Amino acid sequence: MSRSPASPVPSTGDTPHATRPYALQLRDLWLRLGREVILRGVTLDVPAGEGVTLLGENGAGKTTLLRVLASGLRPTRGEGRVLGYDLRDGRAVREHVHLMPVDGGLYPDLTCAENLAFALRMHGQSGDVAGALTRVGLAGVAGRRARFLSAGMRKRLALARAWLLARPVTLVDEPFANLDDAGRALVLELLGDLTARGVTLVVAAHEPGLARRVAPRALRLAGGTLEEA
Numbered sequence: 586m587s588r589s590p591a592s593p594v595p596s597t598g599d600t601p602h603a604t605r606p607y608a609l610q611l612r613d614l615w616l617r618l619g620r621e622v623i624l625r626g627v628t629l630d631v632p633a634g635e636g637v638t639l640l641g642e643n644g645a646g647k648t649t650l651l652r653v654l655a656s657g658l659r660p661t662r663g664e665g666r667v668l669g670y671d672l673r674d675g676r677a678v679r680e681h682v683h684l685m686p687v688d689g690g691l692y693p694d695l696t697c698a699e700n701l702a703f704a705l706r707m708h709g710q711s712g713d714v715a716g717a718l719t720r721v722g723l724a725g726v727a728g729r730r731a732r733f734l735s736a737g738m739r740k741r742l743a744l745a746r747a748w749l750l751a752r753p754v755t756l757v758d759e760p761f762a763n764l765d766d767a768g769r770a771l772v773l774e775l776l777g778d779l780t781a782r783g784v785t786l787v788v789a790a791h792e793p794g795l796a797r798r799v800a801p802r803a804l805r806l807a808g809g810t811l812e813e814a
Contacts, residue, residue, distance in 0.1 A: 607666075608633040608754055608785035609654060614663030616646075616653060623649050625809035627663070631787070633753075636780045636800030639789040640814050645806040647789040648687065651756045654787065655684040667754055680708075683752035687759040689743035693732035697723050697742050700731055704746050712749045721745040721771060736763040741771065748775045754785045761792050773798055 609631035616624040623646045631637055641647045652658045654667060656675035665672035668681050684690070691700050701714045718724045721741040731739060740763050747755055760772045769792075776799040780786050790796035793814075797803055803814035 606633050607631065608635070608668055609787070610664075610666045612664040614653070614665055615661045616649065616658065617661045618649075622809055624653070624660070624811075627809075627811045629804070629811060631785060633668075633785055634780070634783045635802060636776075636786040637788070638793055638796040638800040638803045638814075639787055639806065640791075640793055640803055641789075641806035646809055647806055648758055650806065650811075651684060651758055651787065651789055654754070655679070655682050655756055657684070681752060682754045682756065683747055683750050684756045685743050685747045685758060685760070687762060689731075689739045691731040691739060691742060691746075694730055696728050696730055697734070698727040700742060701746055701749055704750060708750055708752070710750065714749070717745040717749045718742075720748070720775070737765065737768055740764055741768065744772060744775050748779065751779055751782055751784055753783075755779055755787075757786070757788045759790060760788060761790060761795055769795060776800070 607630050609629060611627050611629040614624060614627040615622065639647050639650065649658065653660060656672055656678040659673065667678045670677040672678060692703065695703060697718055698714050701717055705712050715724065718727050721744055723738060723741055723745065731742065734742065744760065747757065757776065760776065761769050764772065773795065776786060776788065780799055786800050788796045788800045793803060804811055805814040
């Protein structure tokens, strides 16, 4: 059962989106892993339904920030809320967030159809598994175990899962990697469909020209700090 969201983090000032509720709010968020500081004073407001492209060099902390937003990593200090839920309340956050990691995050010993059906069960949802597989061009391999798929096919399966779940906040790490032109067009189509359905989307990508077609606002991580790009 979903928990009631806590009070939102106070805004630090007026924004052009002030009339819309915030899906993501971070205030002076820091993350240290061992002796290394990965995130430094990150402050962020993302209105519900907005699409954001997250840019940065390899090692800049893009994947780490996505994991923090998904409650997979706890900040060293600072505040953060997702749809009003405190980041420290991982269970509540995970009920509303889907993270698609760069490797897809699939269960290798489950078939394509089983991966999607299991994801739906875990989130207490129902959905058209066969239709989702058809949408991403994997209907012909519905019974194949994920471990035997090519990198591009695994990416398509992970996209089908994100599209089928359509969690209110969807975080996607490098969705264009390991895909040909047809696959990249499919990414744009599916992610565009999510934003049209009101999903708040954060896309970490090395292809800003592509990503900004579905997530127009661009932010850049450099040296652990985040700023508008």
